[in-house]
Amino acid sequence: MTANHRLRELDLHLPAVVKPRGNFRAYVVAGSMLYLSGKGAPVREGNGPVPKVGAEVTVAEAQAHARDVGLYLLALIQEALGSLDRVTRVVKVFGMVNATPDFTSHTEVINGCSDLFVAVLGERGEHARSAIGVGSLPKGFAVEIEAVVEFA
Template sequence: MSPEQRLAALGLALPTVTTPRGNFDAWVLDGHTLYLSGKGSPLREDMDSVPKVGREISAAQARGHAREVGLHLIATMQQALGDLSRVQRVVKVLGMVNATPDFMQHTEVVNGCSDLLVEVFGEAGRHARSAVGVGSLPRGFAVEIEAIVRVKD
């Protein structure tokens, strides 16, 4: 089953890739390596306050944010490659969680993205990963995630 077929089976549609709000690109393809810029939790756009994980939102809610970010990363892969079947392997994911100092469930939050990548790409979606807590993120995002992907010709 292709990644596009897996997305359809999951009932997921890829969102529109937005233009970065700065002097950088959403993605860079260098040979067989696709670098995806950090993407913030899109659900943030609908919130009135800065969501601090462990205070305003729970780990479970932030996990939903991370899953949504994963969907945006996949949409960016689609834009960059034209065909998600060109993804050979998701190599590395870095997840940053805007959390209170005593929050300790960063890995559970970023699992929202990691689980989606495996659901869509199978074993090729398994990756090395870091999940870290930060004091703030751009635009008040609860979660920001970036990825490195190995690409087939």
């Protein structure tokens, strides 16, 4: 079954890819490896205080943000490779959670992205992973996730 078929089956749609705002690339291809820059999901509008996971943002809400980031990363893979079916393995996922100092459910949050990769790519979506808490992320992101993908 193709990855696009799985997306349709799961009623998921890849978002539009936007050009990064800065002097970097959204992804870099090196040999048979695809390196995806960190992508985040904002949890606030305007200039108010940044909500923290573990306080104003629940684990379930942050997990949904991680899933949204995962969809965007899949869109980047699609753009870079022309097809998600060229993925031979998601090698590594690195997830950062904008959390309160006492928060300890970082892995549950990043599962939103990891579970999506496996749902869409099957065994090829299984990966090594790190999930950490940070004191802040750009633009009020609840999570930021980057990935390394092997392709053929």
